[in-house]
């Protein structure tokens with residue numbers, strides 16, 4: 001557990017970066033510090049590993065005042081990931097990953113072995129090992145940055161906007177990989193971002209900071225969305241706060257509807273509803289409009305498909321299920337199981353009615 | 363040409379002396395410039411003072427320095443040490459700024475990554491900042507090396523033998539072949555220094571070559 005107790009930071013020149021911050025960061029969970037640019041996120045993060053010295057207040061890690069721990073020792077026990085990865089350009093991927101073990105004086109063979117293990121752990125191929133950072137894509141560099149931070153298996157991971165320099169598709173992938181990694185490792189992670197979506201997605205606990213270094217609110221994503229403390233937090237969470245909160249609500253028990261389906265490459269039977277779901281080996285491919293392919297004996301081809309509907313899974317959140325229903329050309333959301341096979345459809349109005357009902361019961 | 367063919371062993375001996383008089387101060391001067399350049403980088407107020415002061419050293423006429431040093435050092439007037447010390451001073455004068463700027467060229471993100479991972483200052487300097495400063499350092503060393511080779515020839519005027527002797531002697535006795543040999547030998551020596559330093563720089567910075575060869579990042583491995 002990391003605790004901030006009345007921590008303030010005033011930079012020389014008078015800029016108040018952090019103002020009387022009190023915050024508890026629970027062990028084994030992801031705490032996200034989020035807020036607009038210049039609100040003191042990086043400063044707060046860097047006070048944890050003593051890269052910035054607080055003007056007043058104390059920070060403790062597992063009850064121990066960090067001011068009493070030698071800075072280099074403290075830092076070697078905390079992984080650190082920077083925005084642009086901050087890799088050493090003159091060292092190969094493997095040597096970058098082995099940095100902290102080398103500082104800790106591990107044997108060369110053990111460092112090599114550990115670095116290769118981590119390369120795989122973060123989803124990079126073995127043949128990247130001897131590349132230099134400038135031979136990697138931004139996403140790959142970021143993965144190496146994470147591997148380097150994890151190398152000596154520190155209990156704490158500090159991440160300063162780790163995914164903000166990559167494009168949205170890669171960012172999404174890196175975020176889900178971090179969540180998967182965290183499910184295995186249970187590190188105490190403090191992550192800084194200015195992206196509220198990222199904060200809500202990754203955080204077990206989210207601390208919203210406002211300019212001037214004040215803590216505006218701290219809580220779980222669901223708590224923040226349901227009960228923002230003030231207008232600033234509500235604004236920061238965005239206009240579609242109500243819709244977003246569906247991502248954290250419990251999923252009511254839904255009745256799945258059966259659906260007329262046809263297998264890709266087979267002719268469409270005569271009659272039936274206006275939209276028919278096309279499957280291939282049990283997996284949904286898209287919808288066809290019956291009146292467009294109604295000629296008897298004509299086979300359903302890939303070109304006939306109306307795509308674009310998102311699918312949701314049996315264990316998806318209400319938000320994903322609702323989105324599947326709303327984005328479907330047929331107006332019915334396609335639900336699949338873990339194997340990706342079609343199990344049934346849902347209707348938006350039914351889901352909303354159930355959510356409404358649950359709300360009334362609370 | 364015939365003059366050179368008749369005296370080539372003498373030219374080689376002089377060239378060797380010339381090389382030592384230029385290279386030894388280059389090495390010593392560089393080692394002295396490292397902490398000074400580091401200090402200029404480390405303390406904001408030290409930079410203008412150190413850079414200006416060292417720059418001024420370079421403006422002292424070499425002959426004056428050669429003549430003054432025996433008085434300061436207590437050496438004999440013909441002692442080659444005078445030349446070595448004088449050349450070291452010039453090297454330091456040129457390299458303090460180079461070192462400071464080379465260290466300044468190390469990306470801030472890389473420096474803070476090193477701090478964040480738990481490097482202490484001395485090791486960070488030796489294994490992160492210095493290696494990354496090599497390209498800029500080599501550029502500065504090349505300038506200093508060529509400058510040394512040319513200034514050393516002035517030492518003939520105080521009787522320390524090296525290639526400059528060919529110039530003074532050739533001029534005094536109006537031997538064209540000797541004069542030209544002296545000039546060409548200095549040129550070749552300067553070129554040799556330059557190529558060696560350039561090669562050394564390339565050897566120490568394999569990652570820079572990779573960058574030039576590939577031009578852009580290679581995407582392979584994980585999708586991201």
Ligand SMILES: Nc1ncnc2c1ncn2[C@@H]1O[C@H](COP(=O)(O)OP(=O)(O)OP(=O)(O)O)[C@@H](O)[C@H]1O
Pocket residue numbers: 011012013015016017036037038039040041042043044194
């Ligand atoms: N070294 C410094 N010296 C003086 N002022 C600083 C220094 N570092 C940060 N500040 C100021 O402190 C405040 C908080 O900075 P900080 O970097 O912690 O913000 P941030 O929330 O990380 O912002 P961003 O999202 O832009 O990275 C800002 O007003 C900034 O200008």
Ligand SMILES: [Mg+2]
Pocket residue numbers: 041042043
């Ligand atoms: Mg920041």
